[in-house]
Amino acid sequence: MRTSWVRGRGRGRLRIAVATAAVAALCGAGLTQGGTVHAHAQSRAAETPWVVSLGDSFISGEAGRWAGNSNDSAGGYSGTDRAYDQPSRTTDERRVYGTSYDNGCNRSDSAEVNSSPAPAGAHRLNLACSGATSTAILLPEHGGRPFKSEPSQAEQLQKAVTGHPVRAVVVSVGGNDLGFEDVIVACAKGFVTPIGASPCAPTQAPEVRKRLPMMRTAAVASLADVTTAMKRAGHPAGSYRLILQSYPSPLPDGGRIRYPGEKYDRLTDGGCPFFDRDLTWAHDQLVPEISSTLASAARESGAEFLDLSRAFDGREVCSTTTVQAGPERPSGRTSEWVRFVTTGAGQGQRQESLHPNHYGQLALGACLGLHLTGTPANHRCTNTPGEGPRAMRLGPAPTS
Template identity: 35%
Template sequence: MLFVAVLAAVLVLTWGPGTPPVRRQGPPGTGPLTIVSLGDSTISGEGAGDYTPDTNGANGDWCHRSPHAEVFQTDVPGIEAKVNLACSGATSAQVGLGDVKQYTEPSQAEQLASLVKTHRVAVVVVAVGANDDPHFSQLVNECFQSWFITDHAPCSDTIKATWQDRIDAMVPKVVSALRDVRQVLARAGYETEDYQLVLQSYAAPIGPDIAAALQNLNGCPFRSEDLVWVRDKGVRALSDGLARAAGETGARFLDLSRAGDGHEACSGGADPAKEWFSRLTLQLHDLSDADRAPHALQESFHPNAAGHAQIGRCLTEFLATPLPSSACLVGADGNLHATPTLTAS
């Protein structure tokens, strides 16, 4: 009782009656206030074009970072610098800490550790998980084969049997990556209140509401029944799994599962300018180079520059709210807006 009385007296003398302890303002350290993106192709800028020379095949680096990527389309008050550390094809392990590389690049969390030496990080936005157990790019390839080989069953018939199991296996890997990001910032003196950590999900790049004339190698070679499953079931279940990972790590969650509705690849018909995702894209000039040929289709079915601009504006809106989660939905003005809802299930 004597100890408690003395402690109470010390606190009164230190802070004064009713005066809370003074907290520092914003992230610690020196340098510009910064927003950083980590993750895979959906956030690196794959599909948006104009890739930086160092990530467009130089010395084996195919991360495909674009100046049109989502992070550069944000407009957050006070943010002075925007940094993109994401890399096409990255898994959760490559976002987290460890001796792991993607296209010659080291762990993105390790790169973040270097960045905080010269920047004050206020926001970290992460998009990762699809390249883990769900193997989303493999899913797209299987669905293409189902279209190409007419006697094949719809790809969704086989994929849906294990889809939830794949998502369940993915969740702890995403959780580990997010905890590594928090660990990097904690080592640099950050408290959780000093920055925002956002995990975003994935949009369906293709939908079933496309003209039959584009369901071929000129645009989107997939069966309608498979596209229905991808949009209505596959992507939304993936988003629910990522929402769980965000909840386990105290990250905010931005649901993109319906962000592409009405603007998917091939949805614009004769006017692809209405689309926010790239169609089947073949870089013909890459086929004459043995090192570049394996990447000639890499841009296909990713957010294009217009898509990144829309996602960036939605992220900007979300960061300005206190909501733990929001969904990016198309509003009456035709643009994406952060809507206060949890997941798309």
């Protein structure tokens, strides 16, 4: 998901190709003699399995450039900017996003599939792209279209995994089909409007509920085409794990915000320009409703479900239990795990706003690793208060 609200450099100021997985089909065609076929089968059996991620910005690695947040521009924003090289004092976003920075897919080195510790030694392939809707995943014959100069992700998946063992395919989809960006913009505008500022929840909540069935349909269609692409690549259903995940809440409820009083320091310092009522609605209702809808889509599709809706509780942007970097250097134990609302005119890109940052991505990678280590089931992942992003915990996913 992407946001259009931004904030720029300096305290007190308003700052509102491709690694398509450039994977060609690697196939073992033409092996017809018995001994050669047997050798090829042994080679494939011994090959490390693949884990592949598809979908949108929450799994592509958007905002992985940032290890926490800071309003101090010195030293690579107090050490939070992983694209900054201290010795040369230069910034290069490709240090984190690689060539995917060139088309805005922003697949970071710490993206969930890359940072997951399990399965050990697996080949990891990230086909997800920031801003993708379900049409970026679907096969062309079902309405899939190229996105940011890349073919449909299901099409890429089919070509990439042909001839290779696959352990799991993990999908994050639905937020952009729902129009999450529009919701965030409306709520931020409601906060910063000079005259007549008001919460967005009363108008946005009913609109979101109207769109949830469409989001569910989009998720089911995406999973169906992933299954089809895998079958065409020689991987029938049941030979790999298909996982649909939900989204972590990027914001705390209104009772846990570090900037009380609904003043402009939420924008200028915190990067969380939202009313208490909207924060509570987003945390307590919007994110859980999205999660339960995606859980239903997973059930219909025969996929496992990984509930991430509470993975960042206490680690959200502007949460009272986190701090910005400054004199205290960034840390996975104390820093926010979400990128604050920022501007392309200052530090970073506006599309990075309200996405899991480097620490958040390490946490989600830990969640995926725990999920893949266990028996196929539906899980909810949560963090351990006071601990770093690797200390994640799994429990049963809620039933609705």
